[in-house]
């Protein structure tokens with residue numbers, strides 16, 4: 033919900049800002065000369081901040097040099113050096129970026145008879161003359177910045193004026209330039225006039241301006257109340273209410289994903305600022321900012337809980353390398369470097385992947401039934417000893433009978449501790465049985481005695497038969513090679529045909545010489561997790577989580593058992609054969625069954641006309657998701673029946689290249705080579721999904737890698753071929769159609785898939 037007083041200035045490239053005349057019947061603000069004054073003051077402030085920042089960067093560099101000379105113990109010198117280098121790198125990131133994007137003026141207060149107004153500039157990170165000095169700019173994650181994102185005319189939360197700054201499009205190497213500003217007056221009770229005094233800009237025309245502002249504030253408050261009654265939010269399908277926000281959302285895209293700190297929306301902010309103990313799942317329409325929310329939440333948590341997260345770690349999981357490359361600059365631009373950003377494959381990697389499973393075997397290995405079979409396979413090693421044991425101890429021999437041993441094996445099994453710990457528990461319980469006998473006969477026994485008995489040959493031999501040491505590779509290799517082992521573990525879990533599909537056609541001689549598939553890594557990780565709990569993270573952000581299989585979810589759950597999760601996804605974009613049917617089910621596999629599912633339905637990427645086309649598919653996808661709406665009224669959509677696909681593609685790309693921004697040509701996977709060749713023959717340079725030729729403005733992409741990505745202009749080649757390439761082809765097509773930021777060209781020689789043809 034926003035109410036705002038437009039106070040923008042039509043300067044060159046002010047992030048697309050134009051001066052808008054006030055609505056009819058309202059007094060014109062005499063803002064042109066005033067605005068120049070305001071801009072001049074703000075530019076001067078920006079210069080002060082820049083100078084302070086430059087000094088801090090230089091100081092940090094000097095400290096690294098000094099830190100390297102620090103004597104003292106090696107470990108702390110190394111830790112200090114690491115800290116200082118990190119700090120210097122953080123400060124030096126993107127040196128020319130604007131240092132603030134917003135300003136908050138809180139309502140006036142009287143302190144010790146003095147009239148005061150608190151003012152804060154909000155930026156990507158804190159700027160101050162030195163660490164102990166009051167900040168010139170506060171970090172967007174600081175508690176007081178919350179009001180910047182949340183304050184509205186209905187709930188101003190003490191904010192009198194929110195100012196947004198428009199900067200000339202920023203790029204590396206060119207200095208920042210402040211070109212516009214926009215004020216929202218939220219403080220109706222005071223008629224919104226107080227800002228002048230605080231600006232030090234009161235003048236003869238101040239009264240008139242105050243009236244204008246008060247009028248607009250009243251009007252927007254009424255508007256908001258009307259909206260609230262009608263159950264709309266203030267942006268009710270009509271685009272962003274702020275020209276600066278609209279310009280940011282509609283700006284052409286080039287290169288990797290950028291942060292959205294300047295324009296985080298209230299419903300996004302609520303997710304970003306949820307606490308470290310809270311797990312949350314976001315069901316978000318395409319382009320509703322799920323990825324952005326996840327990354328900003330990561331940055332928020334690192335800032336707010338530095339000690340806990342430094343100890344426990346934070347991990348971001350994405351679907352593939354292309355996606356990770358695309359998002360890789362967001363966290364560093366927010367000052368958070370060195371955050372692990374991995375695929376699930378990276379998380380569970382233990383061996384090089386040298387084998388490809390059949391589709392049937394892969395699907396079974398991803399199913400949660402596999403976990404049951406693996407647990408049985410591991411615990412098949414645990415057995416009851418056939419005989420009693422006799423442990424020599426000086427002149428005594430202590431005997432424990434087979435029934436007692438069987439009982440303690442059962443007891444340990446019943447505790448549910450990891451297998452490796454279970455083995456040690458069995459050892460100590462057997463020692464306890466022996467100790468009870470020994471103490472009855474020979475008096476108290478020491479810890480050293482207990483240790484010696486525990487390591488004695490008969491006890492070690494007992495453990496080797498009753499609870500042998502287990503290695504994940506052996507357990508999995510035996511299961512996949514030995515029909516009897518498979519049958520025992522899979523009884524009632526996998527039928528005969530499934531067991532055959534799972535078994536290796538040519539078993540290796542031993543676990544050591546086995547070659548492993550990507551799916552096998554999940555199996556190994558599962559068994560490793562049963563033997564010993566893996567180290568976990570304090571927080572894990574999981575993107576495109578609708579596509580995770582139960583076994584992948586379990587791998588993540590093991591690593592976040594004592595931490596929290598941000599789960600991001602869209603069931604309508606679920607394309608894997610094992611994709612989730614419902615979030616509740618997925619969250620259960622992820623170990624956070626109770627986490628709330630929060631919808632985001634406003635799209636910031638896809639223009640309304642394109643969203644409308646894509647939405648036609650949703651009914652055919654069999655998923656329960658709230659409909660998506662676009663915040664963007666701009667954009668172009670063309671659906672064209674063509675005769676010659678190659679020449680039509682070349683023409684579409686040529687036309688796209690006449691305009692600004694990135695261009696993607698998306699085809700069914702098998703058609704990528706032919707499409708790239710056609711473009712090359714026509715003299716158009718192309719990049720590929722793996723980043724080769726990244727300098728080219730045109731990227732040719734197979735439909736299966738575009739999830740999570742976006743391009744200004746998208747050319748979709750033959751939707752029918754994309755839809756029929758895989759069982760969830762319509763879901764894939766939905767993903768493909770929702771990648772365009774500004775323009776979508778759909779080219780087809782064959783009839784469109786049915787839901788689109790209406």
Ligand SMILES: Nc1ncnc2c1ncn2[C@@H]1O[C@H](COP(=O)(O)OP(=O)(O)OP(=O)(O)O)[C@@H](O)[C@H]1O
Pocket residue numbers: 280281290291292295296297300316317318319320321322323324325602636637739740741742770
């Ligand atoms: N509040 C915002 N202000 C400006 N831009 C935004 C905002 N929220 C999202 N965006 C932009 O919208 C685009 C889509 O965001 P993002 O990729 O996070 O969406 P998503 O929901 O993850 O999409 P998908 O479903 O395709 O994975 C990005 O360019 C992002 O920067």
